[in-house]
Amino acid sequence: MQDLHRQKEWQKKMNNIVIEKMTFEDINAVLSLEKSHNIHILSRRILEDEVYAPNHYYIVAKINGKIVGYAGMSFVIDIADLLSIVVDSSYTRQKIASLMLENIFNYCKENGICEMLLEVRASNVVAQNLYKKYNFEEISVRKKYYDNIEDAIIMKKVAF
Numbered sequence: 001m002q003d004l005h006r007q008k009e010w011q012k013k014m015n016n017i018v019i020e021k022m023t024f025e026d027i028n029a030v031l032s033l034e035k036s037h038n039i040h041i042l043s044r045r046i047l048e049d050e051v052y053a054p055n056h057y058y059i060v061a062k063i064n065g066k067i068v069g070y071a072g073m074s075f076v077i078d079i080a081d082l083l084s085i086v087v088d089s090s091y092t093r094q095k096i097a098s099l100m101l102e103n104i105f106n107y108c109k110e111n112g113i114c115e116m117l118l119e120v121r122a123s124n125v126v127a128q129n130l131y132k133k134y135n136f137e138e139i140s141v142r143k144k145y146y147d148n149i150e151d152a153i154i155m156k157k158v159a160f
């Protein structure tokens with residue numbers, strides 16, 4: 001009974017999650033999320049330059065209008081790079097990253113993109129699990145890529 005209740009609550013929450021294309025108005029909230037995770041991949045300048053740029057696709061996940069996650073990728077012809085994917089730490093493990101990735105994969109499918117690359121910190125096992133779940137495979141390692149200390153694992157996915 002309790003399981004059923006929990007399942008219904010979860011379904012209700014999932015129905016409230018909306019994935020939208022990022023806009024200029026979203027940039028402040030996105031940068032706050034980036035900061036809260038101590039991630040320095042995107043900056044105001046990058047986002048302002050790229051949010052509407054061709055060859056880029058940025059999305060946000062919202063619950064009741066609040067931004068709880070974002071993701072972005074760039075692409076050249078049929079090859080994409082996943083630039084970043086972040087979920088508000090109060091909302092993790094609710095499949096929000098999964099929903100955003102699936103949205104991105106659909107975009108790839110619709111736009112003839114057939115390969116995606118990404119790099120992830122060797123210590124970031126949570127993100128690696130997420131990527132592996134979606135059939136990304138490790139293809140190489142860049143030694144001391146982050147701050148000349150930590151290795152980057154390069155992962156690749158083909159076909160969406």
Ligand SMILES: CC(C)(COP(=O)(O)OP(=O)(O)OC[C@H]1O[C@@H](n2cnc3c(N)ncnc32)[C@H](O)[C@@H]1OP(=O)(O)O)[C@@H](O)C(=O)NCCC(=O)NCCS
Binds near residue numbers: 085097125127133
């Ligand atoms: C990585 C991150 C985006 C995952 O977001 P999320 O919404 O919690 O992920 P989901 O709920 O969609 O989980 C999908 C899969 O990811 C993996 N995963 C997510 N959280 C995990 C955890 N705490 N421990 C182990 N695996 C985990 C699991 O494989 C999970 O599938 P499952 O639920 O069927 O086991 C989120 O933890 C985050 O924002 N981390 C900080 C930023 C970051 O490291 N981004 C990636 C590099 S830029």
